[in-house]
Amino acid sequence: MSIFGGRMKEYPTISLDRFDRENLHARAYFLSHCHKDHMKGLKGPVLKRKLQLSRTVRLYCSYVTRELLLSSPKYAFWESYTVPLELDSPTQISLVDETTGEKEDLVVTLLSAGHCPGSVMFLFEGSQGTVLYTGDFRFSTGDISRMDHLHSGSRVKDIQSIYLDSTFYDPKFFRIPTRDACLKGIMELVGKWISQSPHHVAWLNCKAAYGYEYLFTHLGEEFNTQIHVNSLKMFKKMPDILNYLTTDRRTQHACRHPKFEEFFPSSRLPCGCFAPDGTPLHIISIKPSTMWFGERTRKSSVIIKTGGSSFRACFSFHASYSELKDFLSYLQPVNIYPSVIPVGQTLAEVTQTLKLMCRKQSEAYTYKPLGVLKRSMATQPTCGSDSDDELFDTLDLAPVRKKMGLIPETENEVGEKAPHPLETASSPPAKGPLAVTDSQPLKCNYADCTESKSSTSNEAKPNELEGSSSSHLPKWEDFFVTETLPDSQNSLTSRSCSVPSPSLSRLTGSQTPELFSEGEEERSTHSSQNQDSELADTLILPHENAGSEQGRSGNSAASPKVNRDQPAREAQSESQASSDFDIPSTPESKKPRTDELLLLYRRLAAGDGTLLGKTS
DNA sequence: GCGATCAGAT
DNA sequence: CACATCTGATCGC
Numbered sequence: 001m002s003i004f005g006g007r008m009k010e011y012p013t014i015s016l017d018r019f020d021r022e023n024l025h026a027r028a029y030f031l032s033h034c035h036k037d038h039m040k041g042l043k044g045p046v047l048k049r050k051l052q053l054s055r056t057v058r059l060y061c062s063y064v065t066r067e068l069l070l071s072s073p074k075y076a077f078w079e080s081y082t083v084p085l086e087l088d089s090p091t092q093i094s095l096v097d098e099t100t101g102e103k104e105d106l107v108v109t110l111l112s113a114g115h116c117p118g119s120v121m122f123l124f125e126g127s128q129g130t131v132l133y134t135g136d137f138r139f140s141t142g143d144i145s146r147m148d149h150l151h152s153g154s155r156v157k158d159i160q161s162i163y164l165d166s167t168f169y170d171p172k173f174f175r176i177p178t179r180d181a182c183l184k185g186i187m188e189l190v191g192k193w194i195s196q197s198p199h200h201v202a203w204l205n206c207k208a209a210y211g212y213e214y215l216f217t218h219l220g221e222e223f224n225t226q227i228h229v230n231s232l233k234m235f236k237k238m239p240d241i242l243n244y245l246t247t248d249r250r251t252q253h254a255c256r257h258p259k260f261e262e263f264f265p266s267s268r269l270p271c272g273c274f275a276p277d278g279t280p281l282h283i284i285s286i287k288p289s290t291m292w293f294g295e296r297t298r299k300s301s302v303i304i305k306t307g308g309s310s311f312r313a314c315f316s317f318h319a320s321y322s323e324l325k326d327f328l329s330y331l332q333p334v335n336i337y338p339s340v341i342p343v344g345q346t347l348a349e350v351t352q353t354l355k356l357m358c359r360k361q362s363e364a365y366t367y368k369p370l371g372v373l374k375r376s377m378a379t380q381p382t383c384g385s386d387s388d389d390e391l392f393d394t395l396d397l398a399p400v401r402k403k404m405g406l407i408p409e410t411e412n413e414v415g416e417k418a419p420h421p422l423e424t425a426s427s428p429p430a431k432g433p434l435a436v437t438d439s440q441p442l443k444c445n446y447a448d449c450t451e452s453k454s455s456t457s458n459e460a461k462p463n464e465l466e467g468s469s470s471s472h473l474p475k476w477e478d479f480f481v482t483e484t485l486p487d488s489q490n491s492l493t494s495r496s497c498s499v500p501s502p503s504l505s506r507l508t509g510s511q512t513p514e515l516f517s518e519g520e521e522e523r524s525t526h527s528s529q530n531q532d533s534e535l536a537d538t539l540i541l542p543h544e545n546a547g548s549e550q551g552r553s554g555n556s557a558a559s560p561k562v563n564r565d566q567p568a569r570e571a572q573s574e575s576q577a578s579s580d581f582d583i584p585s586t587p588e589s590k591k592p593r594t595d596e597l598l599l600l601y602r603r604l605a606a607g608d609g610t611l612l613g614k615t616s
Numbered sequence: 617g618c619g620a621t622c623a624g625a626t
Numbered sequence: 627c628a629c630a631t632c633t634g635a636t637c638g639c
Contacts, residue, residue: 001630020620036631044619115629136629167629207626209630290629317629343628 001037002136003347004339008163010128011106013095016163017135019047027095029059030108032135033119034068035209043074051081056096058083062110064118064238064480068210071234085110087120088149109149113137115165115317116211117241123149129160132333136165138319140178141326150331159333166338166350167318173342174295176320177302183215185302186286186313187222190540193284194223199275202540205287211317212288212538213241219540220244228539238480288315328357 006018007026015026020041023029032038041047051057061069063084069075070082085091087110095104106126113119115136122133132150144150150157168176177185190202204227206212216227217240226246235241275281291314293300302314319327328336336354341347 035629138629173628205626207630208632211629288629289627292628312627315629 002165002339003341004163004337008124008131008133008161009335009337010131010160011095011124011126013097013104014106014124016122016133020044024050027057027097028093028106029057030122030133031059031061031065031069032113032122032133033116033210034065035116035136035211038135039075042069042078048077051077054098056094056098057081060085060093060108062087062118062120065120066118067237067480068118068234071236087112090125090149111147111149114139114143116209117213117238118210130157131161131163132159132331133163134165134339136167136318138179138317139323139327141323144327144330156331159331161335161337162328162331162333163337163339164324164328164354165318165340166324166342166354167340168292168316168320168342169324169338169340169350169354170342170345171295171321172344173292173321175293175297175322176290176316177293177314179214179316182302182314182316183218186215186288186315187219189284189286189303189311189313190219191223193282194540197282199279200282201284203283203285204538204540205285206538207288212315215288215315216538217241217244223540225540282309284309284311286311286313288313290314290316290318292316292320325357328354332357332359334359 002017004017006015006021006023008014008016013027014030015023015028016030017032017038018040019029023041024047031042059078059082061082061084063086066078066082066084070079085108090107090109093106093108095106096102104127106124109123109125110120111123113121113135115138119135119137121135121137124131124133150159193202194200204212204215213235216229220226221244226244229245229247232242232245232247235245287306287310289312291300291302291304291312304312306312336358338347338350338354342350
């Protein structure tokens with residue numbers, strides 16, 4: 001949760017993600033994404049009154065964020081005061097003091113942040129230097145090198161300060177399975193379950209927030225079905241999301257209204273556990289939650305069984321420690337300000353460890369440091385450390401140089417699918433009534449395993465396992481269209497339940513998720529009081545045609561992943577491979593811009609300091 | 617009564 | 627566990 005106060009040292013007349021207290025006097029506002037902890041004060045009457053009196057104060061955000069914001073009545077008054085900006089389009093903004101007329105120009109560029117729909121970073125360039133406010137973000141290792149606006153020609157821009165989403169800036173969170181790996185594990189679990197019968201359903205017990213949409217769209221696409229939610233209104237201009245969602249109660253959406261629970265007293269689900277015809281549903285609950293693996297952890301599953309029918313599935317909106325290290329060592333800012341205190345740390349501690357990632361003061365060039373570093377750095381920045389040794393054992397000691405080991409790995413994509421499968425989503429998935437299917441026994445070769453974050457016995461190179469740079473940011477911005485859809489697009493009553501899915505077999509025929517039982521933790525009740533956040537509970541219905549033998553069994557993924565430092569790393573069985581996040585998938589996966597990356601990293605390895613934005 | 621803030625729950 | 631949000635208690639205005 002963000003503790004950022006709203007203002008940056010370099011540009012104190014603007015406020016970001018905080019709208020109360022001293023931020024009430026800002027000349028411009030910026031909202032990085034639509035999570036409540038970044039919207040403090042945003043609906044305040046004091047601010048509203050100020051806006052009504054002002055001619056110049058505006059809120060800048062992405063188009064998607066604006067849409068999500070205005071879809072809530074509490075924030076609808078912002079309609080007249082918001083200025084949506086395109087991604088990757090530098091925009092000049094005049095900051096005007098309305099009493100004195102004093103004016104300052106600032107160029108802002110929005111960079112997709114990969115945190116939730118509409119989430120962006122803000123890159124500011126002005127008289128006080130270049131600063132990057134990350135908002136909340138998740139980049140995979142190597143993503144940063146693809147961001148054109150952080151480069152100037154072949155050089156990385158000279159960044160004075162980064163205001164960082166430091167949620168996981170702690171070696172404890174060294175590695176978090178990639179988005180693709182998590183998605184794949186969830187898909188496999190869901191596929192195995194719902195293919196058994198039309199009354200097998202999967203409940204995605206999501207926290208109430210934006211950010212799960214790409215999970216819904218991928219699941220909807222894969223299983224040719226829709227995810228059942230409470231409200232669609234926030235997505236009315238985002239057909240590529242909308243098409244995979246429904247509120248139709250006949251399809252047993254995960255209703256959140258407490259009064260409905262009276263009708264389903266024994267339900268574990270907000271919407272009850274019976275099909276429309278009264279048949280009891282067979283429900284598994286899947287709770288997306290962050291799983292991380294420490295620096296010495298070898299591997300683990302992305303799915304963990306927590307009860308007879310309860311699972312946790314790995315899912316992270318935030319960059320892991322090694323992803324953050326990659327990000328910071330690439331950019332080498334003069335200053336880094338944490339905006340989140342990692343659990344178990346103090347502000348002083350995280351500030352101190354982040355200093356190790358700052359550029360040496362002597363390397364700072366023409367810009368005068370504003371938020372002065374109080375001590376000179378004892379270390380050179382690590383230019384992309386890629387081994388345990390560099391990241392830990394010598395953390396406080398000697399500098400290390402970038403190695404080739406950081407070449408982004410691109411072979412880890414989920415299947416053959418492009419990361420964003422929604423190009424065709426304007427034609428909704430085929431729909432049909434809940435149909436009888438061939439019931440397939442669930443082949444659960446669940447291998448018990450230890451949750452590896454507690455494992456310390458094996459040396460590993462976890463950061464090498466982490467970075468699938470191929471898990472590109474979900475292109476949430478692509479979801480957005482400026483035209484309002486015709487009503488027919490919003491009327492989803494005809495899309496009732498699940499449908500035959502030829503694609504299911506692609507998943508269900510293959511391997512079994514590797515699960516870990518943490519004992520019985522079945523919930524007997526579930527209350528969902530969250531009236532405002534419509535996506536917190538969702539339900540996936542099964543589809544017809546559970547056929548499952550063929551498909552991706554044998555998983556073309558089987559080609560072993562390149563492991564540069566540990567080529568002899570123990571081979572994984574195929575049955576583990578399908579759900580284990582560190583196993584690559586399709587070799588044929590798209591590998592966009594790999595050549596560029598290779599070139600870049602080779603130049604780095606060759607000591608081409610120009611790529612690091614250094615003067616020397 | 618409303619808003620801000622904190623603790624606790626989900 | 628660890629990604630966000632809600633509810634309820636308490637306090638000040």
